[in-house]
Amino acid sequence: MSTPHVLVVNAGSSSLKYSLVDATTGETPGDGLVERIGESSSTLVHQGPGGGTRTEGAVADHEAAFRLALDAFGEHGPDLAAYDVVAVGHRVVHGGEHFSQPVVITDEVIEAVTDLIPLAPLHNPANLSGIAGARALFPDLPHVAIFDTAFHQTLPPHAYTYAVPRDWVREHGIRRYGFHGTSFSFVSQAAADLLGKPLAEVNLVVAHLGNGASISAVRGGESVETSMGMTPLEGLVMGTRSGDVDPALHAHLHRELGWSLDEIDRILNRESGLKGLAGENDFREVLRLRDAGDPAASLAFDVFCHRLRKYVGAYYAVLGEVDAIVFTGGVGENAAPVRSASLAGLSRLGITVDGTLNEGRVAGPHAISPANSAVAVLVVPTNEEWEIARQSVAALP
Incomplete structure (x- = not known):
């Protein structure tokens, strides 16, 4: 029986990192990185079963970057159709107080992430561009948002509260959120396993x-x-x-x-x-x-x-x-x-x-x-x- 695979996406302002990941074992049959999106000379580095390949050329936006990645999968492998791809997982930097768990992406989720742009003006717009590009090319797959901040939603109030006027928190979301949540989540479990x-x-x-x-x-x-x-x-x-x-x-x-x-x-x-x-x-x-x-x-x-x-x-x-x-x-x-x-x-x-x-x-x-x-x-x-x-x-x- 095939194991579930997820196409993991990490979209930056001018980059797109992608990996096909076995959700059970963590094995990665193929991955790649598109850099300098929106510039006159973009690059794709793709790693498949047969080794690595590098291509250059203009890539207009994240949807075009995804198309380039799909071409690389088709030409250099692995063949996505041969795997049980069950979802596209997107790294999203800032989930604010709205998201303490991963969520299947809907229009409402897109709206909420958009509303959080003032808290992450360098990151959330790029994440949203990646989501839009992937949804356009993978309309039949569920897309899931994984938030860097979600792991830290367990912070107690005395840890996340800054000593500033109370209405700053209520009206503007001024508080500690924390990041690197997916790394902390993975490493904490692995450390506990090592400790037995x-x-x-x-x-x-x-x-x-x-x-x-x-x-x-x-x-x-x-x-x-x-x-x-x-x-x-x-x-x-x-x-x-x-x-x-x-x-x-x-x-x-x-x-x-x-x-x-x-x-x-x-x-x-x-x-x-x-x-x-x-x-x-x-x-x-x-x-x-x-x-x-x-x-x-x-x-x-x-x-x-x-x-x-x-x-x-x-x-x-x-x-x-x-x-x-x-x-x-x-x-x-x-x-x-x-x-x-x-x-x-x-x-x-x-x-x-x-x-x-x-x-x-x-x-x-x-x-x-x-x-x-x-x-x-x-x-x-x-x-x-x-x-x-x-x-x-x-x-x-």
Whole structure:
């Protein structure tokens, strides 16, 4: 009997990432990425059973990108008709307070996601474009929206509430929402499995570290605190995002330098973080420069790890008891120096890293803490596409 497959879609403002995913096993028979949509020279990289292929040419919009992807499936495989494709699963960044679960997309859902554009002006419009393009080409399949923010709808009021006038929340939705929800959901379950305990019985501090980075306190499978806020700018230092800064910084720069709020926002989102400190947002390059003695890269590394350590300690206090610290994401899974430096000096909390285990290369979920540690330290590769596929199938009527 064939197993259900989901075409998983992640639409950016000028990109379309797609994967055919076995919802049961997580296997990916084919996937691809269309970049520079809307520009004169777009590219498609497609991976099928016979290997990879790359094509170039103008792609006008997301519907045209989907047509290009379908052509690639037809020419290079796998043949979509040979699989039991039961849904198209769409990553949607911001679900606000409306969506705490994945939902089958209807016109009403489209309207609600559109209404949330002010909270995610860079992301939700692109997600909507991807949905529109996919619905046009797959009209007979159910389409499911999986929201980055949904996992964090379990945050208690004292965690999601900012100390601002109450009508800001009621009238404008000003509150903490959190992101990276599909990653946190997948990794939390995988960490519990590695610990050999039911998810409902474990407390975890999970750090998703990539070009975007956030950390969450997860109690019994539910998010009770997270570092990203109303937008993905708050919290940890990231590739190009500043993370936490003094809220008065915007007003100061506006008064002293005459910069517009839009310009300040652009710099904090696109020119700050590791890029602002070291001139590079790729952590591999930051590590290379640090190893070569570059003082700016060394400072960027120290700032990144110091901020992360502060959050680990804070979330330990939030949870009271912690079963494991979990690293995931491209940096979390691959940058051993980050893991050791960010947890250094926490042995009094029962948190230690085994140097040999930390430096080793292991493909799947594994521990890097000494045996019988009071708090396990785990590295768990994330698989957001598989999580979107699983949640899409679960949402079908």
